Amino acid sequence: MSSFNVYIGPIHPALKEPIGFTFEVEGEKIVKANVNLGYNHRGIEKLLESKTWLQGAFVAEHVCGICSGAHHGCYCQGVEEVLDIEPPKRGLFIRTISWELERIHSHLLWLGVFFHESGFDTLFMYTWRDRERTMDLFEELSGRRVVYSLSTVGGARRDVSEAFLSKLKRQARYFRERADFYERLVLNDTTVLARFSNVGILSREDALALSAVGPTARASGVLKDVRYEEPYGIYEETPFRIITRREGDALAKTLVRIEEIKVSAEILEWMADHMPGGDVKVKIPPLAKAPPVEVISRVEAPRGELLYYFKSTGGTRPYRVKIRTPTLANILPIIKMIEGGYIADIPIVVASIDPCIACCERVTIVDKDKGEKKVIPKRELIRYSKEWFKRNLKELRGERL
């Protein structure tokens, strides 16, 4: 049977952000998949080269709207190493509160999207109602609900009160109870079980070979968690569990994330009990000078390992900043999971890695020429399209026949 190409994206109801997939299908079955990126490109790496060490934090934070705390914290942690600053313990605790609260927020949001993709809209409303509570906590903690810039180079931006800590503890207990409820619901609902189990399986060998990260890898039985591998901040002293499952299908990914909500809530409770006193930050001058040094900063974002690489040649600005976001590492696993599956499984499999395309595509390009706009005349466009067609005729033929 001859195969047929289906292009899905860049805008598609099942995908929240612009990404294109080419699926080669035989009947309903997908035999090959390919991915197209680049619809959402903002040039952040190039932009960071022109910012001072302190200014860059605000740029890094805007790489992603959901895991802004992880990006911001990772950047600040790296710059602290570059500038050789030791942030005070209380500052690190507050920063970690934002990370763990963000993990709960991100996983709840993902659960909602995932249930919505599979047509289970009641649960979508439930999880997003709970997500609202995390955002209220963020508002009280930092003054903002979404991009909260709670970390800063040298510690945390704001102090927390005792009243907030006791409220945090109460809410953490609530999140744990809700996670228990979702777990029961997922495991006892026949529709959910039928829809999620044995869909989009990623075997342990594939997850290792493709360097998958985060919950995607952990659901395939790979123990990968930066908090454990290379304890940063206060994770060395914090007691926590790492959740792994063996199955590697969409159900396992759901259960791993639900369990991680509980773990994050436990960490929050522990932190509320063990909050040290003292200052929250050390002040650094706005035009801090860095020695020539190279630094790698890694944190466990809600979606997996997030890596920042800094190179300084001495001075007030970085020479090069490299960002590797978890979604980019999890793109190849999607392709692996989707091959051999059915067209109807595409939304579930793509959503199962918790893709964040804005995160994934951050690098380069700033338009420095201002004001100059050009309108393309119609005939030029036609000429271009003819030329393009001629140039690609061979490939197109190969694709369509």
Place this chain on the structure above:
Amino acid sequence: MEVREVEEVISTVEEGAKVEVDKWGRAWVKISHSKLKETLKALRDKGYTHLSAITGVDLIDDNILEVLYHLLPERKDLPYLTVRVTIPRDKPVLPSVTDLFPVALLYEDEVYDMLGIKFTGHPDLRRLFLPEELPEGVHPLRKDFKGSIYKEVVK
């Protein structure tokens, strides 16, 4: 102790390679680019199975491009290792490591896109993020890139 173990593995491929450990316990090693594949293969067999990222840096003052391979070990006692190779700016060619680490398919595409390093042996080297219509030789993370890609695309 563990660092010496890594050094031994690398010295079987390239003699005299020195592994340096920085203040935060992360290891860095510089090797010649002709030995890149053998070194990464030996390291992968030793337990460095996870390729975190590939970073390209343009060192325009020395007229070289630097490529860094960030490797994460399976064992917890081995350090986080970065393998560094340098190539001349006017002849940016490196062997592809996609057969050792399939995830390099995307990472090498990105480095090619931004810095114009050609990876020989890569099955489908193309621009990952930037428009495909960009002419050859426009690589915006090179330090001498001035101007805008919009001008290049919309002529």
